[in-house]
Amino acid sequence: MSNTHALTRGLAGAAAAGLVIGLLVTAPAHAGEPSTGPAATSVADIDKGGAGQGRSVATSLLAAGPQITRSEVIRRAASWVGLGLDYSWNNTYQGYRTDCSGFASMAWRLGTPGLDTTSFVPGGVASWIGKSDLKPGDALLNDAAGAGGHIAIFAGWTDSSKTSYDAYEFTGSGVHHRKIPYPYFSGYGTFKPVRNNSIVDDAAGAGPDNVGIYRASTGEFHQRYDNGTLVKVPWGETGDLPVAANWDGGGPDNVGIFRPSTGEFHLRYDNGSIAKVSWGTSGDLPVSANWDGAGPDNLGIFRPSTGEFHLRMDNGSLTTIAWGESGDLPVAGNWDGGAAGNVGIFRPSTGEFHLRMDNGSLTKISWGTSGDLPVSANWDGAGPDNIGIFRPSTGEFHLRMDNGTLTKVSWGDTGDLPVSGNWDAGN
Template sequence: MLSTRTTRRSALQLAAGLTVALVTAPPARARTPIFDPFGDQGGVGIWGSMPLPQSIVARADILAHAESWIGKGLLYSSTGFYGRYRTDSSGYASMAWDLETSLDTTTFIPYGIATVIAKDQLQAGDALLNDAPGSAGHVVLFDSWTDSSRTSYLGYEFTPAGVQHHAIPYPYLPDRGTFRPVRANWAAGSLSTSLAPNEFVHNIRLANGSWTPYLQLLGIGSAPTFNGPETAIAGMPNGSAQVLGIGNDGNVYHQIRSANGQWSGFATLDGVGTPTMQASKVAIAAMPDGTSQVLAIGNDGNIYHQTRLTSGSWTGFAPLNGVGTPTMQAREVAITGLPDGTSQVLAIGNDGNVYHERRLTDGSWTGFAPLAGLNGAGAMQAGKIGIAGLPDGTAQAVVTGSDGNIYHQIRLNSGSWTGFVALNGYDGAPMMWAGSIGITGLPDGTAQVIAVGNDGNVYHEVRFTSGSWAGFAPVQGYALAPALPGVRVAITGMPDGSSHMVVAAR
């Protein structure tokens, strides 16, 4: 067994173009302060930067790193370290994946480092993860299947018996918890260095202001990605999130990201008398009772609404009444939930005006009414819209005016509006032009705005409870790129103070 392992180590080094020096723990690199739940970096207690690798990690390198701890006589300890990594299973996986520091089994997925995949997608360098709440937690690095039956695999793991490379029944030993296959988002082959047009990616802005890596959303069936022109997202009271997407086929798709980071996969929504709902625009709102409300502009140009119940069933799409017409024709829609159980809708009618209405808790609607334009003159003409409910019962709206710039205003609890005011642009520009916008409210009373600027990149800013703004800043791009080009953006606030963003890439 020793000679086989030694031979394998040599082969891995040759395949990866490595020198013998890489068989030791990876050298420390300069880095900014990071969250330190385990005390190995001085315990700064906040995320200054995520524990990311410097670049895409080759799969041969992952296995070489895993092999480098074999035969060292390391003792398993959740408080011990070898180099800068903790000497337990998750510290071992963090080392193999070349992270800046050790995570634990419960943080690989929430921090955007790993993604749940299917059994048939497993490749060398992926892992089997037990991160179930209340479990002891464990992670095993996947090497290869032992034979074509795929009932067992060669895996690297750090256990109380030491670091081992051996055959393991899939997914793991009986009665040891629930294991699921996962992939490091920065492993070669799990992402490209660029995104295809309209490809959906998701990431999280943590409550302290740092961002997790992007995750490509899986497509329908065996499709590796989801591509489409429109998206929306809503953060639910239980910590889950619901995402809508319009695919390149024109159908409306829905999926859920559970609070533990697992995705349900996209599924089509039923249409009005048709097997699927075809639409040009979508919006979704989370409600305090755990339901969600969805809007879609159908291929006939009408706005349709339905509710997803807490059971997971849907009420079915029904058209909204227009202004003196039986249906509301619109170009854009947005919806938000309020703490009192009501919801508020914005729409841009076919006349280009912005309209607002409320859905009361008994399911009735107040009817659409136009919003006043700049300085109270006429009706507000707009190209894009967004609306967010705040904990105090107010709502904040953003629109792009006829000049393409972003304007913001607040609907007070009295029902009156403060009037639209232009937002400052990026890097000292007096105005912020946007091709897509979104807004969300946070539990602390702040709001966050996301926008695609006139350079095609995604920008983000915060509105504080004082009414001041942080100013727009570019959001770091995908695969360590300095900026993220986007076509459509959506953002939602979560109960833990984080916000989730979905972008249809440019």
């Protein structure tokens, strides 16, 4: 797995909630998962298509864009969602025009301020492709000029019928991540699939992440592979708390345990060797992610008594982040698509995840209920990391995808603690 994709794995330290579950019995039930009924009409529901574009940068400067992976395109597109950017032909953000084509230029990491819809293909930056060729990071393009043109970044098919797709687009009401009928909403012109000529597929290991459990009664990790098979890894003993990430910076993700009795992490490497790291103390809950955005993943702890995360950097230094309070359960992931991983908490009393972005802002997501144990990883293999819960009462994972949909996976039993990672490196 590439380091750029394997930013935040495992994060099952949050499952240490098994030790504090007694604190949760009085919390009210909360129906945190999305309704299957129709959504209320919003501005985003009725705002579609282009809303005009600014002037394109000279295409001669962009005929060969920089190489970029599909997962990076999706991460970049997702990074503008929720920022409250206003559509403008003239204004810029991060150097790119805040219109549909400026947004696509940003996602593809082209030169600033970006091309317009008439220039992507004639300028040699992109080429027309067929519907069957579409992959995440490609786009649906209406190459008309001005307000008649529009472009949406393709993030994947919503189901096997291929009649609709998951996409990122900038319309007059802002940046949206939503389901779009193929090729686009009717009445907004002719849209065709297009591909950035410099895009490359992600390396093996950049596929979706997998669920797993740690069975304390046997000291075993039970990992679920992409094809549904089971792999058991003996590691740890009664009283240990599970954690997982890419400790050695290559190949599949690795398992580990936090031993409260000694305040040590015991991390297992690809070759089966062990690394011991002293970090934390009894009462702490383990967590992991790539806190500094480079090299292997890092470990950390959440200290419920102070509501603080204590994160260990590559050089062994400490970063402390105040986030959460007593009774919260820790989780971590790359919520905003930036280089570094982020912290978060699951609050059983409200059935909410409180996720911290790179800029310190808060995103709340209702998902789960009292008695659930939090987990996170990149379930759909694209865009930011996703949240989920393990429900011990049913032995099921309830995983939230980028578009807010629910995927259930039966894996584990009562008494197990959840963990996650890319166990099979996408193979």
